[in-house]
Amino acid sequence: MTATANGRAARAEQRLSSTSPVLRLGTTDRAMELCISRSSRPGPGVDGEMSAEDRLWPGRVRRIGREQLRRWKLDDLGxxxxxxxxxxxxxxxxxxxxxxxxxxxxxxxxxxxxxxADGSPDRPVLGIAGSDEENGRGLALVDAVAESWGVTEDGTCTWCRLSVPEDQR
Structure with missing residues (x-):
């Protein structure tokens, strides 16, 4: 990790208060990890209910990911x-x-x-949403843009892989 990246990571860690939902943020020249405490009530039988705070996280993670891709000079994958x-x-x-x-x-x-990783052993399923349905297209979109995707054996982590363009390798 470069001194600049170390400095950024340290500043990010300092900004995290004890009440922050971000438990950990770490970056290196090859990896970025983010650990977010959920505010919704997780558990079996709780299906699709998200708190207002948790609904903000996809956008936040997009922005964090975009910045990391910029640092890695992978803007074409944005x-x-x-x-x-x-x-x-x-x-x-x-x-x-x-x-x-x-x-x-x-x-x-x-x-x-x-x-x-979401801690759920329930494996996500690629579904087909009807034209009038509001949900059910997420994994279909991932399937359409990613080279490959899958779920770990224990079901707790969903992953996808995107090809790095030749000129950015």
């Missing part, structure tokens, strides 16, 4: 990465069962990987 982040974080906040949502972005030589 729109698809923001879409994937938004959809995966929304699903985690809406359907996750854990008290914390973890977001991790990391880059390899050829890919950007986005992981969102």
């Amino acid at each position: 729109e698809p990465a923001e879409l994937c982040l938004s959809e995966l974080v929304t699903n985690a906040m809406r359907y996750g069962q854990g008290p914390v949502v973890g977001v991790r972005l990391y880059r390899t030589a050829s890919h950007l990987v986005i992981e969102v």
